Amino acid sequence: MDTHMLTTPNAVHIRKAKVADHPAVIDIVRATGFFRPTEIEIAFEVFDEAAMNKRGSNYRSYVAEVADQVVGWICFGATPGTLGTFDVYWIVVDPARQRHRVGSQLLEFAETDIRKQKGRLIVIETSGSERYLPTRNFYEQNAYHLAADVKDFYAPGDDKWIFAKKLS
Ligand SMILES: CC(C)(COP(=O)(O)OP(=O)(O)OC[C@H]1O[C@@H](n2cnc3c(N)ncnc32)[C@H](O)[C@@H]1OP(=O)(O)O)[C@@H](O)C(=O)NCCC(=O)NCCS
Structure with missing residues (x-):
């Protein structure tokens, strides 16, 4: 699944993250004030690996947009060596957009995608x-x-x- 559209006025549009989203996503990661510099470095690496579709990468990386502006990011993937277990590695929402269910919609989107991949357990x-x-x-x-x-x-x-969370 590449897109997910709601029809409310402040519709959240979820799409695959692109290399060009890097600055917006890193700004959001920084703006949350939740992460240490070393963690932000890791976010950089994970984002780039996912966006560039590097060979062997199992990261799936999506952004949430409101009115064409990136307001959130989620990165998840199959946990290597397991049968149907997935990790959510990153989820962030722009502080100015928090508490408007952007995070919940990103998580629900990931769960739907994981179900399609026959995932049965999500770990965060x-x-x-x-x-x-x-x-x-x-x-x-x-x-x-x-x-x-x-x-x-x-x-x-x-x-x-x-x-x-066990997926049913
Ligand atoms: C965690 C995060 C992704 C949630 O995104 P969000 O879009 O604000 O979340 P939602 O609006 O979907 O919240 C759904 C529910 O979660 C709970 N919740 C979310 N943020 C909360 C907060 N700051 N305080 C208390 N409860 C909160 C509430 O019950 C909320 O429902 P309500 O607003 O109707 O009460 C976002 O706060 C964030 O980016 N935090 C900083 C980064 C982070 O911690 N990432 C995870 C790293 S492991």
Whole structure:
């Protein structure tokens, strides 16, 4: 699936990410204020690998647009070595556009795409720190449940929370 159109006035249009989207996506990643410089570097690499369709890459990368402006990004892919498990690696929404269901629509889009690829389980990792409370709430609202809490994973006192959702 390449496009997804809603008919409301502030319609969200989801399409495959292109190399030309790089600056807009990285601006959004930065603007969230959620990510350390090293994480932003990783976002750069992941975005480019996906957008350039590098051989062997299993990243699937989509942007959400409102009125032709990029307002969000999601990157997911089959987890190597598993049968039907997929990871959502990145999801970000422009802070000015948050709480308008752009993130939920990106996630629903990914779930539909994953189902089509016969995916059965989606895993998302995030931080257990205070700052990520809204993010964890977002996953829970989208029917992801906490599958594991790896204590002190990112740093002392900063756990890794692993969310999962079984697709029906
Ligand atoms: C997490 C994120 C992608 C959510 O995108 P979004 O478009 O704002 O989310 P939605 O509008 O679809 O939210 C759906 C529900 O999730 C919950 N939620 C979302 N953002 C929330 C917040 N800041 N505080 C509390 N609950 C929140 C709410 O229940 C919301 O429904 P409601 O607005 O009707 O109450 C976005 O906030 C973001 O980019 N955060 C920073 C980056 C990040 O944490 N990415 C994930 C890295 S692992």
